[in-house]
Amino acid sequence: QGVLWAANLLERPTFVYGIDARTATLRSKQRGDSEIVAMAAGAGAVWAVSHDRATLLRIDPSSGRVAHRIPLASDPHGVAFGSGFVWIALYHQSTIIRVDPHTNRILGPPIAAGFPTEPLASAGGHLWAIPSTGGYLADPQLHTVLEIDARSGRIVSSYRTRGRPQDLVAAGNSVWVATTEPNELVRFSSSGTP
Secondary structure, three states, X not given: OOEEEEEOOOOOOOEEEEEEOOOOOEEEEEEOOOOEEEEEEEOOEEEEEEOOOOEEEEEOOOOOOEEEEEEOOOOEEEEEEEOOEEEEEEHHHOEEEEEEOOOOEEEEEEEXXXXXXXXXXXXXXXXXXXXXXXXXXXOOOOOEEXXXXXXXXXXXXXXXXXXXXXXXXXXXXXXXXXXXXXOEEEEEEXXXXX
């Protein structure tokens, strides 16, 4: 729809902003839950996670208003959309959960990542996750990239990077991971495991 979505992290009250991508003008400004730390779009909605309220917000992209609040078991730090699911990283539980965007329900048991995750990316039937880049539980020694099968919710592969993963982008059956120390852009391809 040509709209960029953003939220103010620390300002009270917290607002969700819809910004026209062509004109850079504000199209909507609506209240959201406080401390929104990540947003994603997919399945005809904008998805935002509120850290201190432990909620997933479903936002109507035409109005910018919160259409539904989904309570979470713990504080989220990341959200992504892909392979037909909304993916949420629950930082303090070191888990990732899937939400069905048609029913707004959490599907299956949490996926145990083994470490706090935050940046997520999904494409080609897979979710990719790297360790959290901030917060008191973040471990700078973790150089791991997880590949999760979207259908089963199982971790199918774990890859190691030389540097510390900072961000990632998925496309097709591959993921590109940006690292520091050393500064590299590393590509991993799906293991193909069902």
